[in-house]
Amino acid sequence: MTSEKVVVFQCGNEDYAVPVEHVVSIEKLEHVNPIPHLPNYLIGLMKIRGELVPIIDFEQILYNRSGENEENARIITMHTQDMSIGLLVKEAKEILDIPSNDIKQIGLVNYTKTRYFTGVANLESGMITIVDPSILVRSVDGIKDIQAYLESVKKEEVGS
Helix, strand or coil, X not given: CCEXXXXXXXXXXXXXXXXXXXXXXXXECCCCECCCCCCCCEEEEEEECCEEEEEEEHHHHHHCCCCCCCCCCEEEEEEXXXXXXXXXXXXXXXXEEEEHHHEEECHHHHCHHHCCEEEEEEECCEEEEEECHHHHHHHCCCHHHHHHHHHHHHHHHHHC
């Protein structure tokens, strides 16, 4: 029987998960360099393992409030098809194997605001919404600007 290995995390009072193959590391929120003029859910850039990674506040995207001051807040660093990102979450909980049969595709996929929700796992412990980081990155306003900015920073580092 096939299953999907996911990293489960919390935002608001809900559980969400990302496929483990996208996850690079889970970090504590440390010094973030803010970038002016970007949407408030793009907190800024954090140096993780020598790489500048844009930090997206998932709490802000979902519930319009900052997750930065949460005691157990963590950054889930992920590779997407386009770039590496850090997702600020209220709490990183566990790595789970969810049987594929328990994951239902979501009918809301056509709803443009939440295209990145790709499925829901209905487990005894509760519901977990599966997030596709690559779709999330593409649906976040301002991320293209950050990508361009990071490219220019990389070029400067190479050139210097």
